[in-house]
Amino acid sequence: MDEEEKKLQENVDQIKVKFLRLVHRLGHSPEDLMVEQVLYRLSLAEGIRRGRQIGRAFGLENAKKKALQLEDEGKEPLDFSCNILLLGKTGVGKSATVNSIFGEQKVSTSAFDPATTSVREITGIVGGVKVRVIDTPGLRPSVMDQAANKRILESIKKHTKRCQPDIVLYVDRLDTQAWDFNDLPLLRSIAVSMGPSIWFNAIVGLTHAASAPPDGSSGNPLSYEVFVNQRSRVVQHAIRQAAGDMRLMNPVALVENHPLCRRNREGQPILPNGLSWRTQLLLLCYSSKILSEANRILKLQDPSPSKLFGFRTRSPPLPFLLSSLLQSKAHPKLATDQGIDNGDSDFDVDDLSEADKEEEEGEEDEYDRLPPFKPLRKAQIAKLTKEQRRAYYDEYDYRVKLLQKKQWKEELRRAQEMKKRQKEGQDFSSFDDMAGDYDQDGAPATIPVPLPDMVLPPTFDCDNPAYRYRFLEPTSQLLSRPVLDSHGWDHDCGYDGVSVEDNLAIAGKFPAGIAAQITKDKKEFNIHLDSSIAAKHGETGSTLAGFDIQSVGKQLAYVLRSETKLKNLRRNKTAAGVSVTFLGENVATGLKVEDELMVGKRLGLVASAGTVRAQGDAAYGANLEVRLRDKEFPIGQDLSTLGLSLMRWRVSVLIGRGTKMTTRVGLNNKRSGQITIRINSSEQLQIALMGILPVVASIYRGIFSEDSG
Template sequence: MLVLGKIGVGKSATINSIFGEEKTSIHAFEPATSVVKEITGTLDGVKLRIIDTPGLRSSAMEQGANRKVLASIKQYMKKCPPDVVVYVDRLDSQTRDLNDLPLLRSITNSLGSSIWKNAVVALTHAASAPPDGPSGSPLSYEVFVAQRSHVVQQSIAQAVGDLRMMNPSLMNPVCLVENHPSCRKNRDGHKVLPNGQTWRPQLLLLCYSIKVLSEASSLSKPQDPFDHRKLFGFRVRSPPLPYLLSWLLQSRSHPKLSADQGGENGDSDIDVDDLSDSDQEDDEDEYDKLPPFKALRKAQLAKLDKEQRKAYFEEYDYRVKLLQKKQWGEELRRMRELKKGKPAVDEYGNTGEDVDQETGGPASVPVPLPDMVLPPSFDGDNPAFRYRFLEPTSQFLARPVLDTHGWDHDCGYDGVNVEHSLAIASQFPAAVSVQLTKDKKEFNIHLDSSVSAKHGENGSTMAGFDIQNVGKQLAYVFRGETKFKNLKKNKTAAGFSVTFLGENIATGLKLEDHIVVGKRLVLVGSTGTVRSKGDSAYGANLEMRLRGADFPIDQDQSTLGLSLVKWRGDLALGANFQSQLSIGRNSKVAVRAGLNNKMSGQITVRTSSSDQLQIALTGLLPIVMAIYKSIKPRVSDNYSMY
């Protein structure tokens, strides 16, 4: 047993109390131990060898003297390695800061971080009266001991490294010690603390337990050297392979160049070559043939009866939908012309290039007009006020993160999301998204970055780097994916991922196929595996999307997904359904349902409406459910609503 500690904390007195006799000299006002010495004895049939050491100093200016003492201790430890280390400090030290941090770092640097593997913290003067608390009344003995123990443990954790802070349950145990001869004793002659416990049997039992556990650990893994990062929670769990697999199997769209950069600014799931112009041209002709229509004001709408108002809104919505279809058709034609390399012509006959339409030569360079002189006071009739604006120079898109189920903040905003798109070398589109969330207990970060390169007209490759929280650790993911179009309405993708989670490395492979059936049905199937340290997880996903008849004009669509994951002999099956529908002119309903093979699931219904009456009726639904459960409590015991 190696005993370490500061000067005057009672190291030698603790050794005498353990043996029950004076084995080494002690002094109340001067250091009693000047050199490292060994003290042996037999206690209850167990032979003890205790190494008494000179006291160390906590001042940062005196660490040079400490290093000399620690060097002599290290030489003695080479001859006789200790099984247990007892770090001695005082319980009645009135400090809550990290004043002992230079001393603890000197111990760690000189003797190695493994010195704290089998260490016990002994706090002497345990019979001291607790100090006064913030309210002026004395603290309870338990609170006093807990506060002082936490300060010492935190100081040791800071000296070793912040990895220990990740798992506070593995901090060094604390034992109380009282060496004063006037301390109260029980019938067996053991000194009793104010909490009624005897400290000497507890300290010996703790030391014996640490020695037994250390020997058992060395027998189970004799060739594995000690790494303090394992003790502090750096690699205490295997990586969550099912979570990494589900993340790998997600379908991702490749970044594309924007329209002003010469790319296609369209939906990644919509191929302009697969869409015909027949339906769009019919809608455009029908819209152009409509008679003039005059929109009514609120006062005029109030004079209409119910049937007239219904007919008016039906006609209004019909015209708006035809106009949106016409605009969508023009956008599709522009995208086709850009894809073929032809200049896009708008509805006014402009090509968008710097060419003079009459002479065919270069067009004149436009010169911006000088800023208009502002009058000394605000004038609403002056056009300089009505048409001036500041164009933002930042290309970053920042928005708050809304947590609809959160209770920590009144506004519901728990973080911020920043997105940015750019073109590397004007031909490799890239996208970066960072999301930071913070609540009262946790801080999470999620980084999603990717860059892609096209291979002709039918293929593209994407590479990405992600950072995300997995429990209390950060996972760093490198991923790559290649997507190619092998048939007219079929796309196949193959990808891989390498995840660094602590000291664990997980690799994954996936294969994905995307089939478009007609204009409304989309089938997406993917399968893959993730492997780490001989452990593997396998999974497959199948997703069916049914779009609305007017997609993408209307965002109505339904999705049915099936998933299968096999890990460590367990098979997990899951099914989920999502649907988004428009009800009337001002309301939308989103339904989400999920169920797994363990017969557990969840149903979520969300509604949004611009009609105040409908919002009020929706707010009455929880009240009605509460009244119904109070009337029939048996129903509420078997079913729950989220």
């Protein structure tokens, strides 16, 4: 054991003695469950710091003896004080709790009006320990009142800057039946004003704890334990939501401030289950502070006591960030650039080979040669038999497809023409000129080709609200549509959000795209925003800068990303990109390379690899995807993909050697499927891979044959 370790051990021993003295003063036994837990955590923390687990039963016995001895002598003062910040709705009994803690009428309470109007600090000695409580004005739960709450919270914050609280006691009533999340706006306001970390060393205090339990579903009153548990879970869950961390589990203390509360022989107020709530509350506060002191001394990475109480701080979910980084994203394009070679065009003008042209002419004729077709009215369709109706729709689809094809080819030809002219040094500012040219040349008019007079499919006037709000005549480029949630079980209308997309050109030449999706149901609000702007370099390169907002768990992640794509060979595109993600207090940086190779006209291979790192933690991943386009591409948009992704992420910095591998085989041709295999070490990965390959091969063959069949 070197000097440093010895010092460390001494410090931990001192903390243990101090804690045991506090326990003694509260009249609790060292064998009390909570006391044992804290002592266990302390030795655990010490072990973690030293890199190994140590059980020093001997040390603990010594500490107990020493604590008793010091208390008996009563000479050495106890170096400990506790600052408690009270927060909560108005009228829940914060001020009454202050009075209970000190055992005397220190502040005024009122049953009918908000009694506390400003932040007040009350100090006193409780069982030989200096306790300072900060009583605060009550907050209001309604969304409307959050501005008022903000003012109160600002004044509290100002106060806490002067006097840092050790513990936050969030006070609520045990006997309110709040199953809803009515308090969420208030809890969020607290998180926003004071910082979400405020919830990480908060204790929940439930007042009116001597209330009789309500009747359960069977008609009999619930047992007291069930009653307390249910209420605790509701408050804990609301706090988890507000703090944005699902792992958070705030300890709960019960409080009964009624002056006629039953007392035990020592004069301590007790609850219906015999628990001496006041000493229990103080013990919880002291324990929490002791653990955070220990953490500071041990210089564990996380200074909050939360870690030792069983919750971990949030480290960014690197695999999630990595997989979104690895997704290949199309660069936005100018409307006039759609058909032209750029770094990120989906197709190649040169694809339109001579053979195609011949075929195309044939097809063009084909569309024009079709016999006249009269769309039916809804009433007429209703009269058709099932088979007739199917035949009618088939014919309809076939015509639409042919027409689209014709228009597409015309557009391609125009683009090709434009490219040719550009090469010849001619300057075109827009397509209108082109159209003009065509007219002058006497070439067939290319735009606009009117669509056949369409009868709207029956869904348009049905009761489904998804269609009711659709613009039939779009007045702007802005595309907005409802987000449907087919899995939603508690929606009567089946949709729960809206998504908006827009494509625009900034300064006339930088194409930009923005897509936002907002969903909201009773409990959750989610926002997803993708925005990007691209700049072309010459014919083949394109650079993109983007800003995204994503919901990660209950938190928002802000992502800045940039990517450059180069079309280096005729059928190969290479991209390299970086990303910076801001998630809470964490910043994660990512790096990726991607290569996309087209084999033939329909088959593409996309390979990408990347890494994301944050706080010394890193995740590595690679994706391989095979894409098979629709036979009718670009008119048919069916895309079959087969993906394989590998990810490697250190599970824990502490353990160091543990690695986790995730293998995912995604399969999608609209009837999507997925195989996921999770394993725990690299040797097993190879075995698993060998196991998957035949499965993958057979499924893929299945798709191939289905496609051609």
